[in-house]
Amino acid sequence: MLKSIELFAGAGGLALGLEQAGFEHIGLVEFDKSAANTLIFNRPQWKVLREDIAITTQKDLEKEFNIQKGELDLLSGGAPCQSFSYAGKRLGLQDVRGTMFYHYATFLEKLQPKMFLFENVRGLLTHDKGKTYQTILTIFQEQGYKTMHAILNAWDYGVPQKRERLITVGIRNDLVNQCSFTFPQKHDYRPIMRDVKLDTNPSKDECERYSEYKEKIFALVPPGGYWRDIDPEIAKEYMKTCWYMGGGRTGILRRIGLDEPSLAVLTSPGMKQTDRCHPIEVRPFSYRENARIQTFPDTWGFWGKLSEKYKQVGNAVPVNLAKEIGIAIKNTLEEINND
Secondary structure, three states: OEEEEEEOOOOOHHHHHHHHHOEEEEEEEOOOHHHHHHHHHHOOOOOEEOOOHHHHHOOOHHHHHOOOOOOOOEEEEOOOOOOOOOOOOOOHHHHHOOOHHHHHHHHHHHHOOOEEEEEEEHHHHOHHHHHHHHHHHHHHHHOOEEEEEEEEEHHHHOOOEOOEEEEEEEEEHHHHHHOOOOOOOOOOOOOOHHHOOOOOOOOOOOOOOOOHHHHHHHOOOOOOOOHHHOOHHHHHHHHHHHHHOOOOOOOOOOEOOOOOOEOOOOOOOOOHHHOOEOOOOOOEOOHHHHHHHOOOOOOOOOOOOHHHHHHHHHHOOOHHHHHHHHHHHHHHHHHHHHO
16 A cells, blocks of 8 residues: 655645545644544544644654655645745845744655655746745656646536646656656536535535525626626625726626536635535535535535634645545555566
């Protein structure tokens, strides 16, 4: 079984997808208590460290995870990336000390896994005019890795949702000539909301509700429509200052249709400029419906208050996307291990 460690594990979308691809997680690190409890609830056999990663990084990682340097197959995770750039002294890791990325890079330095998977938002590619991502790539190179990256849309990989992620994969330099890596092929069929099991009138413990006023407005919006599909005067009153903003503002009063994918699942269902109304009932999606859109199985439970469940689901990597990337990485690792 291929062994992996995951950092910034959240509620387990990436970890579950990698498990389905054939990886055994020997450790996961997650600071948020509710998200960590979700991991423990679903996989009591996983070693979950509920602590600040700054504490974990200071440990003897070989001893903590019972693995020798160079033996780990995969390090995975997606660190929040604040803006940073080199101070000019070319100190490598020292230049990003104090950031979440520093801890990811330190794990690479200390454990030297055969491969790594680093996922993040698409915007990282152009953040600070590309300097942030270039710094990250340079540090990966300094730790001894050749990298490849691509923007993947979850909708192309069995996920009924338009959600783009920047995926960076690294192979340790001494293994590069023993293998090849290609990003997963897009699926022929791209699922839509009609493929998702939708609930009927879920309880308030599972689903937030609109105010009476907002519910009346949304009742006017047809599935697949948004503010332009109702009386302009009603829309103007609802949108207030947003009415005068530039751009299409297509997220406002947006009601998802059954014959389209969802827009990216969010961490909260009630933000005016990024509404996602249910196609059949006049309400937000329940957290469980959002989890299905993220391709979590219904057997995967979420721990915490309703707002925390929405947040965990919204922050997750779609499970099916993670699985497809995991299979591609597994194929490369099998080339390495069979060489």
